[in-house]
Amino acid sequence: GENVEQHPSTLSVQEGDSAVIKCTYSDSASNYFPWYKQELGKGPQLIIDIRSNVGEKKDQRIAVTLNKTAKHFSLHITETQPEDSAVYFCAASPFKAAGNKLTFGGGTRVLVKP
């Protein structure tokens, strides 16, 4: 089955700096890569996703890049703000229509210091 590894496990940045989280996956059949943000006491919430026919996607201060050859993808957060402090999870799935089977990474706890 799919195995997703995520680094680093914790990340502390100064407000305004950038944060980068990296993930690798093992199954070449995976072609859907979402990122979820989980705040304390809440369930994960989708913040951005990318499919294998796209190399990069950007939404305001967040961007995701995908390298299918190397089987890795990354999340970039620019101009970090205190509300970006949370745990971030990458995931991978063989996406078929709406029914997908996500395998999550272990998570990265991001702390943005004011």
Next chain:
Amino acid sequence: EAGVVQSPRYKIIEKKQPVAFWCNPISGHNTLYWYLQNLGQGPELLIRYENEEAVDDSQLPKDRFSAERLKGVDSTLKIQPAELGDSAVYLCASSLGRGASGSSGELFFGEGSRLTVL
């Protein structure tokens, strides 16, 4: 629009006792998931339903765990008997079903049910 609703939010039980968690998905979402989240780790899929049918339960420990979604709407996850290692957060999620118009693959999670087994 209401999100995914789970109850109870917190449950403390002694080992060997039974426990049940309930989930009501977003209206119109045909696919329902139960995930297990251990402290400091990512969610792990336990079971996925398409309407009433469990289409993926390969990771569900069937000796003590059971789940049902009788009418294709809300769902219950049961553990009997509970063990110390079952202490975790149990997350329910829902999404639009296969082939549904406008489906993006996004999972909508509830806030989870935190189980502590003493």
